[in-house]
Amino acid sequence: MHTVGALLRHWRHRRRISQLDLALAAGVSARHVSLVETGRSKPSAEMVLRLAEHLDVPLRERNTLLLAAGHAPRHPERPLDDGALSAARDAVARVLRAHEPYPALVFDRRWNIVLTNRAVDAFFAHVAPDLLRPPVNLVRLGLDPRGLAGMVVNVADVRATFRSRIGRQLAAAPDPELAALYRELLADDRPDDAGRSTDSDAVLPMIVRLGGRELRLFSTTTTFGTPMDITLAEVAIESYYPADDETAARLTALGTPPPDR
Numbered sequence: 611m612h613t614v615g616a617l618l619r620h621w622r623h624r625r626r627i628s629q630l631d632l633a634l635a636a637g638v639s640a641r642h643v644s645l646v647e648t649g650r651s652k653p654s655a656e657m658v659l660r661l662a663e664h665l666d667v668p669l670r671e672r673n674t675l676l677l678a679a680g681h682a683p684r685h686p687e688r689p690l691d692d693g694a695l696s697a698a699r700d701a702v703a704r705v706l707r708a709h710e711p712y713p714a715l716v717f718d719r720r721w722n723i724v725l726t727n728r729a730v731d732a733f734f735a736h737v738a739p740d741l742l743r744p745p746v747n748l749v750r751l752g753l754d755p756r757g758l759a760g761m762v763v764n765v766a767d768v769r770a771t772f773r774s775r776i777g778r779q780l781a782a783a784p785d786p787e788l789a790a791l792y793r794e795l796l797a798d799d800r801p802d803d804a805g806r807s808t809d810s811d812a813v814l815p816m817i818v819r820l821g822g823r824e825l826r827l828f829s830t831t832t833t834f835g836t837p838m839d840i841t842l843a844e845v846a847i848e849s850y851y852p853a854d855d856e857t858a859a860r861l862t863a864l865g866t867p868p869p870d871r
Contacts, residue, residue: 614658614679615647621665622647635664655681668783669843687840690724698834698842705832709849711865713827719844720788721748721776732864733820736761748848749776753795763817763824772796815853825860826853 612620622632629647633640643661645651653661658679662672673683690699706714706727713729722745726734734742738756749772751757759765773796780789818825827850837843852858 612678613649614653614675615649617671617675617678618658618661618665619647621662621667621671625665627665632661632664636660653679655679655684659684666782669837669840671783673840685838685840685843690841690845695839695841698839702845702847705847705849711862712850712852713861714847714849715748716845716847717748718841719779719785720791722746723748723751724845729861729865733758733761733818736820747791749791749795758818761818761820763819764815768816769796816850820860823860825857827851827857828853 622629627635629643630640633643636643637660638657642651646653646657646661655676658675658681659672662675667675669685670687673685676683686694688695690702702716702725706716706725710727710729713733714727715723715730716725717723737751737758738754741751741754741757752762752772753759753765753769759768762768773792776788776792776796779785780792816827816829818827829848829850832847832849834842834845852861
């Protein structure tokens with residue numbers, strides 16, 4: 611097991627921050643940071659959290675730091691349907707419903723889909739049933755020809771965007787399962803990936819052929835601002851918007867219930 615000093619040094623190197631810069635940001639002396647990293651000073655839980663905050667360490671790894679320093683974890687990890695997270699789950703559900711008739715979904719840190727709104731059903735209706743068995747992974751679903759890739763016209767653009775986003779995610783915080791997903795689906799260069807730009811992947815361009823028509827969509831990602839629960843810190847809402855009036859009209863028609871007979 612790594613010491614808290616070794617872990618803090620790892621995160622400091624990962625963030626490319628000097629001991630002096632970290633000390634100035636955290637309001638302590640550079641000597642104190644050095645003593646903590648070398649194990650000659652045992653930091654309090656508050657000091658661990660202060661240093662972790664300025665190193666932008668994810669909540670899950672902050673618990674690891676606390677445990678390594680001999681302290682109890684501070685950040686719980688509960689399922690989204692846990693009673694303690696009911697307010698947050700209700701808020702997410704309201705966001706999803708309010709986005710209809712446009713599709714939106716929630717995924718976790720490993721891109722497994724947690725929640726969807728009803729507008730997503732029209733797209734999932736054309737997906738192979740075995741791909742929809744939980745846990746449904748958005749990356750695998752998006753790149754499998756039997757999944758959404760069979761409908762996406764510019765799948766190479768989508769793949770490049772996945773590669774960029776997950777690559778940055780892994781650079782910020784290592785995750786063995788996510789790294790395995792990256793190696794499986796995104797690591798190998800493909801001929802149609804050449805020249806693909808992901809400079810503005812906050813807006814994801816996607817052209818989907820559905821019902822003989824092309825829908826032009828872009829997406830935005832929303833996360834919780836200051837979560838204290840690991841689950842909330844690791845989920846994101848992906849909301850898809852029509853990129854033109856024709857797509858908006860088509861999505862509205864798909865989301866309109868049939869008239870009563």
